[in-house]
Amino acid sequence: MRIAVLEDEPNQMEYLVHTLENQLALDDENVSCVTFERGEALRRALRRETFDLLVLDWNVPDLDGVELLHWLRQYQQSETPVIMLSSRSSQHDVANALGIGADDYIVKPLRPLELAARIRRLLQRNRPRPTKSLERYGNWIFDRPSSSVSVEQDGEKQHFELTEREFRLALALFRKLGQAVSRAYLMESMGHDGELSTRALDSQIYRLRAKLGLYAARGLRLQTVYGQGYRLESTDDNHHNEVPPAV
Known part of the structure; x- marks a missing residue:
């Protein structure tokens, strides 16, 4: 925080x-x-x-x-x-x-x-009230102890194993859904003590987007915000704008 x-x-x-x-x-x-x-x-x-x-x-x-x-x-x-x-x-x-x-x-x-x-x-x-180990954002469930994420869409459930830093990065973006998030904030969220180059952070974002499929087809879009950082936003107003309480 x-x-x-x-x-x-x-x-x-x-x-x-x-x-x-x-x-x-x-x-x-x-x-x-x-x-x-x-x-x-x-x-x-x-x-x-x-x-x-x-x-x-x-x-x-x-x-x-x-x-x-x-x-x-x-x-x-x-x-x-x-x-x-x-x-x-x-x-x-x-x-x-x-x-x-x-x-x-x-x-x-x-x-x-x-x-x-x-x-x-x-x-x-x-923020949604987390249980001891879970946070939920729409259909996305974050399991902190295992650093894993799952999503249910069209009756199918997918499970993603992430590195600890990937998990922290994803969680920071979902917690700020719809908001521009600065690079410094994202770097601190991942636990970087020193400087992380712009290219290195961009690579982390690229891998996370590909791994989780953060594209419009899933109702989410991860975009670059010029001069600031990134924004994860909903492309499905009815489904993602409200964040239900954690399960």
Whole structure:
């Protein structure tokens, strides 16, 4: 899980990142935080990068958290979950942030367990609830322990054995179905610690597309998004747009 954190006070930033990366253990998923001290820097990143969650401090230089949130919802029309942090505790301020589009509002000083619990609850609304080992997206079932994927179509069921990195890549794309996903996000999802060349990622995508048959005939299309990354999208509006709960 990739989280953007906007906070201009170094000690608060360190505390936030430590809390998020150590308290937020969702299943076997790693948590990585990308930090920003200024709102304008985060806005530039949001034009090309993908995050699962934004944690925004209200009072930061040049573009504050509420202004950034307004831009995100109004002009980018992004549904990325947002938690607003602030020392402001008046009903007017809380209502203003929630009205603009914040998913939650937390008054400082932060309490680590509360923050982690609120984030888990928020993210569960945006993902199907997995069982211990399975996640389901339409007719596609992801089995985490075996790194395998199965799909049922026209009464026939197919099963695909994937490498661990192929499985992580596929799961990242299905979790963001219909959304453009940045290269950095996909590389982190696969567990790459260092840089992965554009050509190497393209090769991974090509092999995955061929192995799973991610073509229009199956109701899905995996496309390149210029200047950003890739998007897995549905070509069958009636069948794939809604994501049923995991089995």
